[in-house]
Amino acid sequence: xxxxxxxxxxxxxxxxxxxxxxxxxxxxxxxxxxxxxxxxxxxxxxxxxxxxxxxxxxxxxxxxxxxxxxxxxxxxxxxxxxxxxxxxxxxxxxxxxxxxxxxxxxxxxxxxxxxxxxxxxxxxxxxxxxxxxxxxxxxxxxxxxxxxxxxxxxxxxxxxxxxxxxxxxxxxxxxxxxxxxxxxxxxxxxxxxxxxxxxxxxxxxxxxxxxxxxxxxxxxxxxxxxxxxxxxxxxxxxxxxxxxxxxxxxxxxxxxxxxxxxxxxxxxxxxxxxxxxxxxxxxx
Numbered sequence: 340x341x342x343x344x345x346x347x348x349x350x351x352x353x354x355x356x357x358x359x360x361x362x363x364x365x366x367x368x369x370x371x372x373x374x375x376x377x378x379x380x381x382x383x384x385x386x387x388x389x390x391x392x393x394x395x396x397x398x399x400x401x402x403x404x405x406x407x408x409x410x411x412x413x414x415x416x417x418x419x420x421x422x423x424x425x426x427x428x429x430x431x432x433x434x435x436x437x438x439x440x441x442x443x444x445x446x447x448x449x450x451x452x453x454x455x456x457x458x459x460x461x462x463x464x465x466x467x468x469x470x471x472x473x474x475x476x477x478x479x480x481x482x483x484x485x486x487x488x489x490x491x492x493x494x495x496x497x498x499x500x501x502x503x504x505x506x507x508x509x510x511x512x513x514x515x516x517x518x519x520x521x522x523x524x525x526x527x528x529x530x531x532x533x534x535x536x537x538x539x540x541x542x543x544x545x546x547x548x549x550x551x552x553x554x555x556x557x558x559x560x561x562x563x564x565x566x567x568x569x570x571x572x573x574x575x576x577x578x579x580x581x582x583x584x585x586x587x588x589x590x591x592x593x594x595x596x597x598x599x600x601x602x603x604x605x606x607x608x609x610x611x612x613x614x615x616x617x618x619x620x621x622x623x
Contacts, residue, residue: 346599348560349527350458350482353438355599357560361613362600364440365390365398366566369423370407370415383426390427394437397610400459402602403427403452404442408463408537410496410569417447424448425455432456440484446471453479463488463537465515470522477523484530484562485519487511489538499538505550508533512557530560530600536568544570548589551596564602565589566609583608591616 348355355362367390369380380386390401405423406415420443428439432455440459441452449460449472459482462472466488476483487508489499501507512531519529531554533547548570554561571577571585583605590601590609594616603609 346558346560347527348482348530348599349480349525350438351453351480353458353482355560357599360617361594361598362399363397363606363609363613364400364402364562364600364602365393365396365437365606366602366604367393367401367403367427368407369403369405369427381423383430386427387430390431390437391434393606396607398437398606400440400600401431401437402440402442402459402461403431403457404461405448406443408442408444410536417445420445420448421451425451428452428455428457440482446475450475450479453481458482459484461532462486463534466511468518473519473522473524476528480528482530483519483524483528484532485512485515486532486537487534496538499540499543501543504539504543504546505553508547509553509557512554512559516557516559526559530562531557532562532564532602535563535565536570541570541573545574548592548596551593551598555597560599561597562600562602563589563593563598565593566601566603566605587612595620 346357367380367386369386371381380389393401403424405420431439439457440461441449441457442461443449444462444464460476461484463486465485516526516529520526533554535544535547566586567579567582571582575585587608591612593601594613601609
């Protein structure tokens with residue numbers, strides 16, 4: 340059992356201080372082709388309604404994405420991504436409530452989303468050198484999720500290889516924190532995500548989940564996203580629509596191993612699961 344260490348995450352005018360109950364980040368995909376919910380929230384009204392429902396269910400962060408990053412997905416032009424996400428962010432920002440996060444690889448989209456009311460940039464492409472993205476984050480003093488990935492969504496599952504996946508992901512985090520600091524992004528703005536399913540085999544994903552506590556020593560908050568992912572399907576043979584029980588198991592396991600946040604589709608169920616786990620952990 341690993342308890343969350345004392346860390347602070349600053350996202351503009353919002354500060355998350357740990358240890359505290361696990362933060363649940365709710366997913367809102369405004370895409371036609373996301374692996375779990377593509378096409379369900381294509382128009383602004385449905386996306387906003389879904390975000391408000393997730394907030395009512397206990398999501399403290401709403402992560403809004405306008406480009407699918409599933410393995411093999413096609414890139415989306417910035418103009419189309421902006422068309423999908425900016426109206427949603429603007430309307431939610433006016434309503435208040437949950438902290439808003441933009442799930443994007445593009446500096447231009449990140450900048451516009453932050454101007455529209457987002458406080459966090461969730462960057463799945465933190466593996467590439469992008470001074471422009473880091474400048475956007477530094478100037479806005481936004482939160483920044485630094486996720487590990489090999490290659491790009493188009494190439495990441497082409498025979499990914501590691502000599503020691505836990506060590507190499509940990510080394511990536513250490514290197515990125517240094518590089519981000521050099522570009523004006525303070526450590527207090529950064530959360531880390533091991534990138535389950537992004538450039539990893541089933542074995543790599545299981546090893547990362549088993550060793551999540553290895554990453555809590557960085558004194559940065561750890562975000563874990565396993566909800567409905569293919570690692571569950573490959574391990575158990577279940578289709579996407581039947582992966583809720585295993586997704587909850589992974590969220591509970593993440594809490595046990597000291598993760599600070601989970602990114603999920605099923606917020607109400609996850610909140611119940613992790614709060615019960617926390618009660619049990621606190622009495623061990």
